[in-house]
Amino acid sequence: MHRLLVQVVARRIAMGKEEWDEEPVLPSHGEAEEGGVPKKVIFDEVVDVIDLPGFSFKRSTNCELSYHVTNQLRAYFTAVAKAYHGNPMHCLQYASAVMTHLSKLLLRVGVKHIEQEENNSDDSCNSNDDEDDELVGDLAPHLHNHTFGITSDPLTQFGLVLAAFIHAVDHTGISNSDLTREDPELSTQYRDNSIIEQRSFEKAWKKLMEPSFYDLRRAIYSDEEELKRFRQVMVNSVLSTDVDNSELQYMRTARWVKALNTGAYNISKLDINRKVECAK
Amino acid sequence: MQVSTVFYTMQPWIVYEKWCSRDFEEKYIAFSNGRVQEDPALTWLDKELEFFDNWCIPLAMQLKDCDAFVVSTDEQLSCAP
Numbered sequence: 500m501h502r503l504l505v506q507v508v509a510r511r512i513a514m515g516k517e518e519w520d521e522e523p524v525l526p527s528h529g530e531a532e533e534g535g536v537p538k539k540v541i542f543d544e545v546v547d548v549i550d551l552p553g554f555s556f557k558r559s560t561n562c563e564l565s566y567h568v569t570n571q572l573r574a575y576f577t578a579v580a581k582a583y584h585g586n587p588m589h590c591l592q593y594a595s596a597v598m599t600h601l602s603k604l605l606l607r608v609g610v611k612h613i614e615q616e617e618n619n620s621d622d623s624c625n626s627n628d629d630e631d632d633e634l635v636g637d638l639a640p641h642l643h644n645h646t647f648g649i650t651s652d653p654l655t656q657f658g659l660v661l662a663a664f665i666h667a668v669d670h671t672g673i674s675n676s677d678l679t680r681e682d683p684e685l686s687t688q689y690r691d692n693s694i695i696e697q698r699s700f701e702k703a704w705k706k707l708m709e710p711s712f713y714d715l716r717r718a719i720y721s722d723e724e725e726l727k728r729f730r731q732v733m734v735n736s737v738l739s740t741d742v743d744n745s746e747l748q749y750m751r752t753a754r755w756v757k758a759l760n761t762g763a764y765n766i767s768k769l770d771i772n773r774k775v776e777c778a779k
Numbered sequence: 780m781q782v783s784t785v786f787y788t789m790q791p792w793i794v795y796e797k798w799c800s801r802d803f804e805e806k807y808i809a810f811s812n813g814r815v816q817e818d819p820a821l822t823w824l825d826k827e828l829e830f831f832d833n834w835c836i837p838l839a840m841q842l843k844d845c846d847a848f849v850v851s852t853d854e855q856l857s858c859a860p
Contacts, residue, residue: 587804593798607848672808740780742781759845
């Protein structure tokens with residue numbers, strides 16, 4: 500996480516952006532309607548498309564995080580770690596494993612099939628810095644397009660990895676459907692959808708917004724646009740871990756087919772589930 | 780993200796065994812405490828097979844299809860079944 504946060508800050512410096520003096524805020528959520536049912540829940544924030552920044556190649560400058568940011572990052576992770584229960588499966592060890600897996604996956608993102616001419620030009624490259632810059636500059640747009648901008652946006656990667664760590668905070672060891680039976684009040688609070696995921700996100704976000712993490716937030720996002728993107732990536736990622744919600748899953752699979760033009764191997768099954776649910 | 784949450788199903792047997800046992804234990808504790816009505820011991824194998832057929836293998840195949848990862852996807856797909 501430290502490495503990714505350094506990249507977020509370095510990218511911001513390279514783009515000439517400055518840290519905020521007045522903290523950007525988002526419209527508040529969870530205002531209660533009559534009967535205790537919230538007007539808007541985190542589930543409503545899931546979107547089909549997240550706008551990522553366009554491509555612009557700028558070599559990031561070397562930078563270090565301040566003592567306060569590093570300390571607050573450590574304190575935040577300690578606080579989230581403490582919020583995990585001692586379940587055999589959904590525990591801190593599992594969250595760490597998921598986060599590690601996602602970090603490794605992101606490190607393995609690459610372009611396998613680069614056009615022949617570019618390969619030829621790679622062979623003739625020497626290893627001095629200017630030519631390295633050219634090489635990275637040549638590959639960067641391919642990676643950017645190939646991954647829909649994820650590789651060139653450290654903030655998105657940071658959001659993804661953080662979401663992996665917090666996705667099961669306060670998990671009590673039972674599924675959403677069992678939790679609905681056990682605690683109908685809690686279920687109503689989240690409108691009977693992805694209760695565990697919404698609660699995990701809400702707790703982790705609330706923690707991050709505490710005054711004691713002021714410097715950490717300042718390092719993560721520099722304006723409202725970045726804050727929105729960071730939250731959106733986290734909301735979409737955390738809610739994607741609810742595999743039992745066939746409606747959301749159907750949307751995601753359809754989007755996959757649209758974006759990548761490849762087969763969605765479980766879409767027929769999802770389609771059946773969806774029809775069965777609609778029929779109920 | 781979805782692949783990462785089921786990482787243990789796409790890795791060598793020893794990893795799968797560890798997390799699958801933990802998953803079962805968690806569900807069995809919930810059943811023993813009366814929080815869940817269904818005994819996981821009665822349906823475990825069928826549910827795991829269904830989980831692999833309808834979730835893990837399709838996910839690993841999609842990951843391979845998207846062609847964004849170097850090296851790892853073949854390994855994950857071969858471990859998933």
